[in-house]
Amino acid sequence: MSRLSAIALFFIMTVLAPFATAQAINLDSVIREAGAGANTSRVADLRRWKIGNYTVEAQDKKAYVTINGTRIYTGRALSCANGKMFVQKRDWDKHLAPIVAPSKKDVPAAKKIVIDAGHGGKDPGKTEGKMREKSYTLDIAKRLQRILSKHGYTVELVRSNDTFYELADRSKKANALQADLFVSIHFNAAESKSARGVETWMLTPVGEASFANKTQKKKADTGNRYDAWNLLLAYKVQSALANKIDAEDRGVKCANFTVLTELKCPGILVECGFFTNAAEAALIARTNRRELIAQGIADGITAYAATLNTLKGVKPAPAKAPATSKRTNSLLRRR
Ligand SMILES: [Zn+2]
Structure with missing residues (x-):
């Protein structure tokens, strides 16, 4: 090898290679191809699009996008250059497209649901005063099962x-x-007593680092077959839950949680609030709050299932009119 080509090779390997592996794409092009309207943001480092029922926002240097106000954390930060907003192709594929432009291929079923009440027995989970996480997770699981x-x-x-x-x-x-x-x-629990709100976790896709972890995941787990559906499910549950209980929306995050790695179906882990936040813990201790949490998660699962049906081309069953409504109307008319 000549000295010149050795220098050229060195340049390619060290300077250009990192850009080649990190494949950035123009978010404006790809989201408009998927059906979004034009960017409506007037702020230079922020982009906003409408696509279907979703408002998507992306900001320069942020490692998340927001969809109808819910943060979806991405593997890498977005970046603005030459007036364009760039996103990693993997982030578009794993953190955006499955929500705003989901695939109609291999759409899973959503009939049999398994609920896992975290911790139990010798493992109390987080404890704060008299509160034991294992009792509260079981309470939510039973309510969710009933709903x-x-x-x-x-x-x-x-x-x-x-x-x-x-x-x-x-x-x-x-x-x-x-x-x-x-x-x-x-x-949840945190060092900071002010931390509060709900968050939903999905399994980390290959090539990404878990939230608050710099190590890239090298090998796919069984659960990674469902990356796209994990995200759609996580998003639907997170937004429905945060809305239902009017809690701080901490977004959708990724982690390699053992409970999710070997799943042969879409799965998520939901953190329903902080024991370490006095105001939130007082709410969680109340029955009506726990019923609302269960309802919020159920709303999210129902919305996810409805989206799957739409993708499969299954029309929703016509809503049955309440049995008494006609009679009530005719009685009213007679008066
Ligand atoms: Zn826990």
Whole structure:
């Protein structure tokens, strides 16, 4: 090799290679190709598009996008250059497209749901005063089971009493039950007493680092087959839950949680609030708050299932008019 070509090769390997592996694409082009209108933001470093029922916002240097106000954390920060907004191709594929332009291929079912009440038995989870996470997760799981059963879903619980299960055994149980969907219920704690709100976690896609972790994931887990559906489910549940209980929306984040890695169906882990925030803990201790949390998660699952049906071309069943409504009307008319 000549000295010149050696220098050229060195230049390519060290200077250009990082750009080649990090494939950035023009977000404005790709989102408009997917059906979005023109950017309506008047701020230079912020872009805003309408696509279907969604408002998508992306800002320079932020490692997230927002969809109808909910943050979806991305693997890398977005960047503005020459008046254009760039996003990593992987971030578009894994963190945006599955919500705003979901695929009609291999759409999963959403009939059998397995709910995992976090912790249990010898593992109390987070504790704060008299509050034990394991009791509160079980309470939410049972409420969620009741609500979803009423909606016609088949619902199984990983644990229905104060039993300890290893993390891997929880997903094994869901797989053995041939679950279509898995949701693990947890409560949060933080050093900062002011931290509050709800967040939903999905399995980290390959090539990305988990939230608050710099190491890139090298090998796919079984659960990564469902990256796109994990995100759609996480987004629907996160936005529905935050709206239902009017809590701070902490967004959709990625982690390689053991309970999610071996799942053979879409799955998420929901953190339903902070024990370490006095105001939020006082709310969680109330029955009506816990019922609302369960309703919010159920709303999200129902919205996810409705989206799957739309993608499959299944028309929603016509809403049944309440049995009494006609009679009431005619009585009114007679008066
Ligand atoms: Zn927990």
